[in-house]
Amino acid sequence: NAGVMQNPRHLVRRRGQEARLRCSPMKGHSHVYWYRQLPEEGLKFMVYLQKENIIDESGMPKERFSAEFPKEGPSILRIQQVVRGDSAAYFCASSPNPGVETQYFGPGTRLLVL
């Protein structure tokens, strides 16, 4: 059973471009979480999705950021018109249910905005 997969692992964008981050959950996991990690800081929750539905987006900025988890295919975190402050590591985690202790993290996407 492959783990959580994220791609790309590294992404460089210029200010104003769009960034698309993909996450394929573990097989059998229908719950997906996105986190952002700034240098020297812990992970900060952004959004929680369960197949085709956004359950909790309380940690996601209201503008420029969106997330989806379609019926088929990976979950996508989209950042429009990126700014330098968006540079961070973005981690996806998946779980078979919403309970703590059940989520597995992917290796992350390191986004650098020039």
Added chain:
Amino acid sequence: GQQLNQSPQSMFIQEGEDVSMNCTSSSIFNTWLWYKQDPGEGPVLLIALYKAGELTSNGRLTAQFGITRKDSFLNISASIPSDVGIYFCAGSLTYNNNDMRFGAGTRLTVKP
């Protein structure tokens, strides 16, 4: 929101030494978890604690859920080079993943 303070920020120790790190919160949690993150990878769960006062071990790792429910510590005994990494505490009030708050991490370096 709930603030987690994790200390120390970094530690440099000799192989074989014991390590202790802790996390304190401004408010109570019902679950404390400890994760390890290797360079370039995502966090991996080490220990989960569910009850105030609980003491749980996982090999050379021991973690405790503080009686006040506002703190937790992690001990690593007889450290080895592969213990190198960043250790994060995390707390949850509702037992749900989307409620978890993470500390800023303790960066551990082990000298052979």
